[in-house]
Each structure stands twice: as structure tokens, then as C-alpha cells.
Amino acid sequence: MPAKRKRPQKTGASTSANDEKVAEDPICKCNICFEEPFFLTVQCANGHLFCSKCYQQHRECRTTESWKSCPVCRVPLPPQPIRNLLAESILGSRPATCDYEDAGCTADITRGGKAEHVKRCEFGTTECPQQGCTWSGRVSALVEHTALCEFRSVPCTNRGCNESVPRGQLAEHISGECRFRLVELGILQLPQRANV
Template identity: 35%
Template structure:
């Protein structure tokens, strides 16, 4: 991962930054060129982020690498991980670059090293179609339109989908082996994904919205309930995950856990309620 990042940064060439002109007492900005490789940890080649440490001889290392090195500089063997390099932290904090989605219309400048965080929230970020055999990407609204057109044009079922009514409890019937069911909010151009993950002793059920985590999209909560032999288990999430691409890896958070002993075959029937969260 580090080497891929290193090569990507090299391909960017040089970026412009700002400096203060010493010609008078006022602060004037002038452009300069900087090789972005100097902003990488020389050990893992990832972008340096605060805190940045240096050894007694001035060699740098990121906070993640210091413990792996037993706090010993690999260049000179001096101790490292105790002295902050405030100068490099100031340099890093002063640099901003255009959003990776600039070509799609985003005009924001992003602090260097925080591009991936911004992309998760950027309204211009590309989302992926949830269909397994489709590689279409686009804005979350275009993905919704594309998906609905895509499944409507197929002669054989892609996977189960249903239309969404907010605040109303709807029955979600799906085979656990199908792994995914899509709920379409065609009015607001949003896709919601219900996923099942069969593990050794249980099934995980989670719900996500295919969209960036932008305030312009909105925030959603949901409730899942499952009833078997008169007993009901319920899971509530006040903040539904918003994702750019569907993952088929078992989630580490925000899911309902149903033991195998509570299942009745492959058919899973749950009650789902999705609500828009009013933001103030």
C-alpha cells in the first residue's frame, strides 16, 4: 500500500504552495514548487500526519512507524519517537491541494494528506453501482437512476429490490444466500442496501445508504427487528452508514446479530424502518 501511494504521489509531479515574502512587514503569498516526496514518511512511504517525530540527528518518522522500530532510528540508531518535529508539522499544515473530485465540479481545497477523508464526504464523489456484474460509477443520484434502468432492462432477475417508504415498517424477505437486497428511493434518488453475512454461529444483517457522508445527502436512522417463535430481537442505529461502494466483507460495527439457532432455513424475514434524521 505504501509503495502504491509513493508511486501515485510521484506521478503528481510538483505542487504549488505558499510562502511569506520578507520584503516588508505585511504577509504576502508567493508560489513555489515542492516535491511531495518530502512529505512522506521515509520508512513506510505514507503521507506524514501529525504527530511527526525526529531523532537527535533530525531524521523523520511517522507516529505509526516509531513503535515498529522499537523507537530506534533506522538511519542512525538514535532514539526516535520522543521529539516532535514541529517545523515539518507546520509545513504540512500549510499545504492544500485541489479535491480529487475537482474534475467533477468540486472547488474545495483539501489539507494535504486528508484527501481520503474529504472524499468520503464530498458530494461530488463517485459511487459504484451495487450490481455485481456492473462497473458503472457516478454521483449517488446518477447511480440510483442507472441501477433502476439497469435492472428494469434485464430479462432475468438481478437481485431482489423494493421501493422505499420512510417511517413505514416494511417486511424484508430475502434468502440469506442472496446476501443483498436493494431498496430504491426513486423520488430522492437514493439506494439503500440490506446485506446478510453468514458466519460460523450467526448471521449479521446491516443496512447502508449508497451516498457520500455529506450533509447535502441527509442523515438516516433505521430499525431492524426479527421475530421467531414469538420472541422478537431488535437492532437500532441512529446513524446509518453511508458508503461509496458495497462491500461483501462482514462488517465490524452497526449490524444485527441473529444466532443460527434462531433461523428457520435460508429464508430471512425482518421488519425494516428507515427514517430521515432532522439536522439542526
């Protein structure tokens, strides 16, 4: 019985060399814009790749059904694109740089994980989610800002009051409009219920 051949082990060097070949391979490029598709990768019935955006634009700009065909092999393009999950997987695992690289981000990310990373990148910019607040700054400063934001809703500290008010109006609420505010009566302070 002949000895079994062992498959060569993949090393980091050969994997990165393969990645470079994939990047240069025209098979992984859109057949309309000739760029690597970044999000959804779709194909014609014969497997020619397109960006989903190019695919839709190509179908919509054609006035007759006969022109709604693959620009490579001329097979009709279906109205609903056919996703190419293998191409999406290959392209999604490729390295990418963060949109905030110029601001200092050095995270190792993939194209498939880029959108999620950019949303949470500490070097990215964001706006305060509180209605009425105009603060904007780095994502890493948002927690500190939120703790002090005058527009953030905070609970009233008067015993029995369950209202929440914007932080900037809390002092006014506690001492004035709160139905459970403390009223000075000589030396004692007693809770007073405002007449409703």
C-alpha cells in the first residue's frame, strides 16, 4: 500500500501571499467598476461578480429587457441579485484600515468587520444622543460627557418623587416644582405635597 501524501501545512507567510494573490486576481473584482466589492457581492448566472450597487445601477439604466444582461457574457440579469457568498467571505476576511487611522487608530480589522469597528472606534467622532445637546467629540470622551450632560434625564432626589428631569433643570425642580420638595418650618424641614 503506497504511503499517504501529507498536505503541506499552511503558514502565516503562505496565507498572506495567497491573500495578495486574491487581491490582484481579477476574478475578485466587479466586472463593471473593476474594484473589489466592499459589501454585498452579487453575480450573474455564469458567476461574473459585481458590486450590488453597480448591479442595480446597470439594471436600472437599461431601458429594454434585452439590455439588462451581464456585460461580460450577456446572460439576462435577474431582478433579484444572486449573492456570491464565497466571494463575500474571501473579500470580507481581507485586512482593512479604520476610517480613523489618521486620528491614531491602529486596530487590525477585516473588511467584513470594518463597519462595526468604525461605529465603536475610540478615535471616531460621535454626537451626544441626548435630545437638545449639541456636543460632539471622540467616542472615547462620550461616557465622560454623558455623565455631566445637562440634557441627560436624571431622577429627582426628593423622597417619594419618581420624576426624571434633564440634569440642567434638576436643581430648579428639586427646590421649586417638585411635589415632594422639602419646606423649611423653623428648624425642621418636612416634606410638603403640593396641592394638585
